[in-house]
Amino acid sequence: MIGFETARGRSILITACTLIISVAFCGLAYASGGGEGGHGGSVTDLLYRILNFVLMIIILVVVIRKTTIKEFFSNRKEEIRKKLEDLKRDKEIAESRCNELEKKFKEFELQEKEIIEQFKADGALEKKKIIAEARERATQILAQADLTIEREIQAARNSLRQDVVEMAATRAEEIIAGQIQDSDQDHLVNEFIESVEKLH
Amino acid sequence: MTGSRISKRYAKALLSLGQEDGNYAEYGENLKDFAGLCADNPEFSKVIANPVFSVDDRKKVLDAVLEKSPFADLVKNLLRLLLDKNRIGGIEDVSAYYTRLTDEILNIIRADIITARPLKDEAMDKLDVVLAKITSKTVKIKVEEDESLIGGLVVKIGDLVLDGSVRAQIEGLKESLKRGEYN
Numbered sequence: 001m002i003g004f005e006t007a008r009g010r011s012i013l014i015t016a017c018t019l020i021i022s023v024a025f026c027g028l029a030y031a032s033g034g035g036e037g038g039h040g041g042s043v044t045d046l047l048y049r050i051l052n053f054v055l056m057i058i059i060l061v062v063v064i065r066k067t068t069i070k071e072f073f074s075n076r077k078e079e080i081r082k083k084l085e086d087l088k089r090d091k092e093i094a095e096s097r098c099n100e101l102e103k104k105f106k107e108f109e110l111q112e113k114e115i116i117e118q119f120k121a122d123g124a125l126e127k128k129k130i131i132a133e134a135r136e137r138a139t140q141i142l143a144q145a146d147l148t149i150e151r152e153i154q155a156a157r158n159s160l161r162q163d164v165v166e167m168a169a170t171r172a173e174e175i176i177a178g179q180i181q182d183s184d185q186d187h188l189v190n191e192f193i194e195s196v197e198k199l200h
Numbered sequence: 201m202t203g204s205r206i207s208k209r210y211a212k213a214l215l216s217l218g219q220e221d222g223n224y225a226e227y228g229e230n231l232k233d234f235a236g237l238c239a240d241n242p243e244f245s246k247v248i249a250n251p252v253f254s255v256d257d258r259k260k261v262l263d264a265v266l267e268k269s270p271f272a273d274l275v276k277n278l279l280r281l282l283l284d285k286n287r288i289g290g291i292e293d294v295s296a297y298y299t300r301l302t303d304e305i306l307n308i309i310r311a312d313i314i315t316a317r318p319l320k321d322e323a324m325d326k327l328d329v330v331l332a333k334i335t336s337k338t339v340k341i342k343v344e345e346d347e348s349l350i351g352g353l354v355v356k357i358g359d360l361v362l363d364g365s366v367r368a369q370i371e372g373l374k375e376s377l378k379r380g381e382y383n
Contacts (some may be wrong), residue, residue, distance in 0.1 A: 029274060168377075173366075173367070176366055184325070185316065185317045188352040196331070
């Protein structure tokens with residue numbers, strides 16, 4: 001007996017046998033109906049047809065019993081069941097993965113908000129710091145400017161004083177030189193002698 | 201002369217000899233006169249001090265002058281020696297240091313008085329007395345006039361300067377005003 005191990009082999013064998021038997025019986029039925037022309041021929045034709053059909057069923061049952069078609073369908077069912085289980089497991093994994101991703105997405109959204117909040121807080125702090133530094137710098141610049149102004153005023157005042165004193169001294173020298181008399185010279189000499197005497 | 205140390209050495213040597221014979225004052229005067237002659241006649245000074253000319257030629261020129269001078273022989277010999285040694289150009293230094301040495305021996309100090317106007321005799325006498333008092337030495341005064349002092353006088357004795365001029369008083373006042381002492 002021919003053994004078919006695989007499901008594909010078995011299905012090919014079943015199909016081939018069915019085709020051969022059907023062709024054989026159809027030929028037989030056609031041949032038997034070709035010489036008849038009366039009413040009694042129709043009943044006989046019907047009986048032949050029924051016989052054909054019954055034989056075909058018997059042959060089919062025998063063939064099916066002889067072959068492993070039942071096993072084939074059983075295996076097929078088991079395969080489909082396994083496949084369904086695999087698919088179910090894959091679906092569960094996918095759902096689990098999906099849930100995980102959704103969870104991560106939610107966490108990310110939450111984290112995103114936290115990061116944005118943190119950045120906003122840092123930005124506000126930095127802004128505050130920059131403003132404080134700018135104010136401090138502005139205060140320093142103003143103080144420096146005040147100091148510079150004060151110095152410039154003092155320098156200008158000193159310069160003016162020097163100029164005035166120089167001019168006054170020059171003018172005083174001119175006036176004294178123009179008005180000094182011999183008596184003044186004598187007086188100055190006597191004063192000088194007295195002051196030198198005091199040194200002794 | 202190349203250095204005051206050499207001038208001092210010649211001056212000290214002459215003074216030593218002058219002290220021995222008692223004529224150091226005269227020698228000092230001779231040196232001073234010759235230094236004055238050189239200062240008044242720069243061409244003569246240049247000729248006798250210039251090594252381009254031979255020593256003999258220069259000595260002839262010097263001798264021609266010295267023969268007509270009333271200088272003591274010792275001084276004449278010193279001048280010839282200075283010429284031989286090419287030190288005659290430093291005669292002013294020698295004379296100045298000799299004067300300083302004789303002043304020390306005679307307890308004399310020299311004072312330069314710069315005055316804006318001529319000083320009266322009475323003032324000169326007073327100054328002589330008062331300067332002698334503060335220095336405890338005989339003071340020899342040299343007076344110069346300088347109108348830029350405006351009034352008063354300045355006395356210089358060595359490193360000591362006593363300024364009683366109007367110009368100095370105005371300068372002092374000016375500096376005080378500049379420092380803002382009268383604000």
